[in-house]
Amino acid sequence: MKCGLIEKTESQFVDSIEKEAYVWCEKNWKHDDYEHQHNRAQLTFVEEGYQYFHIDRKIYLVPQHHVIWIPSEKAHKITSEAQTVNLMVFLFKSVFDDEFYQNVQVFAVPPVLKEMLLYASKWNQSLDENEEQDIFFKAILKSLPNFCKESSGLEIPVPTDTRLIPVCNDINTHFKYNLDIDSLAEKAQMSVRSLQRIFKNETGITLQKYLQLTRILKSIELIDTRQYTLSEVAYKVGYQSLSAFTSSYFAIMQVKPKLKKN
Template sequence: MNNEQYPFNVDKVEKPYLVCFEDSWVHNDELHSHNKGQLIYVESGFQYLTVEEKIYLLPKNHAAWIPSNCIHKTNWGSKKIKLMIMFFDLEKEAPFYNEISVFLVPPVLKEMIKYAEKWSKKLREDPNETLFLGTLLNELPQFVVRSQQLYITPPADKRLSNATAYLHEHYAENLAMEDLSQIAALSIRTVERIFKKQTGLTLSKYQQLLRILKSIELLNEQELTISEIAFRVGYKSLQAYTNSFFSVMQYRPSEFLKKLGGIVSSQPDSIQ
């Protein structure tokens, strides 16, 4: 499967590396793969990405490494999003290149990625481009201090499809397994067993991750205060939201917003 967003076939380009800068990315919800490894960097906006049944969130200033021949698809995201996508022929044996990674892009790598924009969609091999992108690829594992767990794994069992859709729509409400069982018309025990087996999480933990992902979307948009976001995604207090956010992200919301390049209000997001 090779889903093309470009006027050329990526895998037939006869050069080891390829850069594609998209100023206004058009989402295409089709599963596809590439023979080349792929680095996706979100310069502005946010993007969801499905890989191996996991739905990953890529906020601004984050990147995803996708191994070669890995089936994936882009999902919904910002109405307008700027992406830098790089494709690499791989001869690397290090484990990093064979695993999915989503990570905050450090300043040095960000500048390298932006510098590479000069070669966007150029199909002829340039020795300078090859040398530069080869260095970037070689050093990439050193830039990934910690791959962030910005993903959820929705239940694949079709018997839970309506219940899952309801959960994703009403994530800010306090839902119980009994609510999902009524929607799915299955016993609580059956729903609980399927849900835990296919997501690897309890309902409360799954809902926590869903709330945090939704809050990151809102942080990314920078239209609401941190307090407003906390209540919007279902938390009863700013402190409860901050504690939950920190347990997932290892950052406070205000710290994470700074990493997105956003402006933080003077209001603290936690009680010191």
Template structure:
């Protein structure tokens, strides 16, 4: 298991630090860094929790995690190639103080790959400094549209069973009555608490769950779009495509192009 506990990131005496690893295993306990970090998934997929929300990073996507953000890994595909780059960022940069999850354009992908030559290098290196300063300076321009795709983890313990039920049965047609029985809450209380804790209705939460799962399956490349549509609970490819487009603002076929 690889973890960046073996190198004390916040004690390094350099503004940038590059860490690339095959079959990387990010820390699965909540932690934070003084530096911001760019997490790039070259192959496979990765789920991460940042400030109480779960995000999916599909292949060829990245997350900018701002300094001080509490985060951890939830799970990942069996084979994953992750590239992680840490950077000190100025107080004045509002972009670098926010979380961004985005599809990585070709130029940035090549810059990240080029940076591999400095992986785990502890000593100062002027070339590394100049190159990475340019990369992080240009990062806001590379993030054209951040994926706002996440699900919030409810803090209210009364939702533990309903959420578990949803995650296990998201493929099925779930009614609020089913969750009411699981939670021992009245329909009205459940709907109110669910919306307050997750920021969305039950049907919207289920839709987001289905789309997140479909992104994971699309990333693996093992199934056709039609097979994925049925695997995540849609009755037709058209229904899946409509749902996908309403959440992502592009079609499943467009997403496949971004990961090739």
């Protein structure tokens, strides 16, 4: 059993719970790294650490104090290299008739929503009927579209054109260095101009933006280790100054980078 759901097969979970909604909190969360799906919509709050969600050929980063909304029946895989991952997972049998609930959403949790989620933890793993809980969870669900400010910068697209996979792999490996566009074009076996055009068409972003996203994701992993200063992190992901790193980080995350307290 995981999050109250019975794992029927490696990729499919069976829901035998009558409750409309419930919450499942765990410290030091451990996920299987295979793709799975379930018939409840899912709201996951990352209280500590970070998670990567692999959904529909995109990789969504969900850092600390962010949430991800996943519609029901949406196949997803979760990975993380964080030292500790503390999660709250809310599972809803039905949702409101609004386009928001039909799509994957990732966004930073504003203070009001954070307090609501933390208050809801008092019902952790409770499957008993409770009127206050039912009303409170419905209020959380109804409020989500108002709390969401799009964080599309927290997703990395995965191209379907197989010629671009070596390009992405090269950037993921050598993110510390500036783009060698001629070398990347050679790996893709196409001209520089074709590479730039096809990559943008496939992913919706430029090669330079892809590099920036990769660097910021790597910086989040390094910050999580608590082993480096911000200046060291900036250098390790390819920035020549802390100010340049801070500016790039803010452009993606909408907050300035800061070290975690031990």
